[in-house]
Amino acid sequence: MDDRLHTLMDRADSCLDAPSRATLAEIVDGFIATHAGAPDFTEAERAHLRRIDAEPFTPADPKAVAALFARRG
C-alpha cells in the first residue's frame, strides 16, 4: 500500500471514535466502488445519461426534496 495512505489509515484506526471510523469506512467503500475497474454503465445507461446531459437542468422543488427525505421514520 502507498505509505501515506497506509499511515493515514493507521491514524484513523487509532485516533477516531467508532462512529467516525464507520463514516470513514463508508466513504472508502463508496470511493472504491466508484473508481475501481472500468466504469460500470451499460450502453442503454450511457445513452440515457447523454440525453440527460443535453437537457436543461430543471430543479426540483426544495420542499418536495425535503418531503421525500422526511419520509424516514
Next chain:
Amino acid sequence: MADPLWSARALASLTAQDDYLRPLNPTAADAVLSEIERLATLIADFPQMGRRIDGTTLRYHVTARYRYRVIYRVRGAQVEIVEVLLDLSGLSGSAGLGVTLYVVPPAGASGAETSVIGAADAPGHLGPCTGLG
C-alpha cells in the same frame, strides 16, 4: 459549498424507488435515503470525488452499501444531482434490500424513454417486485 441542487428527474427517480421499496422494507428504504443524503452532502463538499462519465459533463459516485449511483454535474460552485440509478449488477447478495427487483422506467417517462431504459440491462429504476427475497 452550497447544498446540492436536485433535478426534478433525480427526485422523481428516487421518489419512485422509495414508493416501491418502502412498503416492502421500510427499514431498508430509510437506510437508502440516509445513505444517498450523506453522499449528496459529501459530493457537495468534495465535488471532484466522483468519477467522470466519458462523453458527458457528468460525474457519478456510488453509495457504499446499496450501490446506488448518484449522477451529478458541477456547475461553478454548485453541484446539480441529475439522476439516481440503482446498480442492479450489485444487488445479488450484497445490496441487502430484502426484496427482489426488476427494472421499469421511471414514473412519467415518455414513450421514447421507455423504449430505451425499460430494457433488462437499463438504468436501475425499481418497479413492482417479483416476490420477497
